[in-house]
Amino acid sequence: MAMRKSSRKSSSRSSTRKTSSRSRGRRYGAGASKTVESAMRRRKRGTLRSGPGGKGGKVKSRKQAIAIALSEARKKGAKVPRRRGARA
Numbered sequence: 001m002a003m004r005k006s007s008r009k010s011s012s013r014s015s016t017r018k019t020s021s022r023s024r025g026r027r028y029g030a031g032a033s034k035t036v037e038s039a040m041r042r043r044k045r046g047t048l049r050s051g052p053g054g055k056g057g058k059v060k061s062r063k064q065a066i067a068i069a070l071s072e073a074r075k076k077g078a079k080v081p082r083r084r085g086a087r088a
Contacts, residue, residue, distance in 0.1 A: 029079030032070065039069030
């Protein structure tokens with residue numbers, strides 16, 4: 001029996017690929033994910049409110065809902081990256 005050469009290049013491509021971004025692990029913890037899920041449900045029901053103590057208006061924006069959820073997760077001590085600086 002003659003052995004066939006495989007057409008795939010196995011190790012040459014994988015060694016050139018950058019793995020630094022993958023080795024960091026998860027950016028957001030499971031607790032943060034649950035908080036975001038909860039906030040999205042509250043937004044859909046119309047009970048998610050902005051401002052301190054929920055005394056502001058109703059949140060309609062998806063991005064704003066996620067920002068509020070991540071802020072709540074940080075206060076609870078969940079694994080969430082630091083806040084980015086304000087945008088000009």
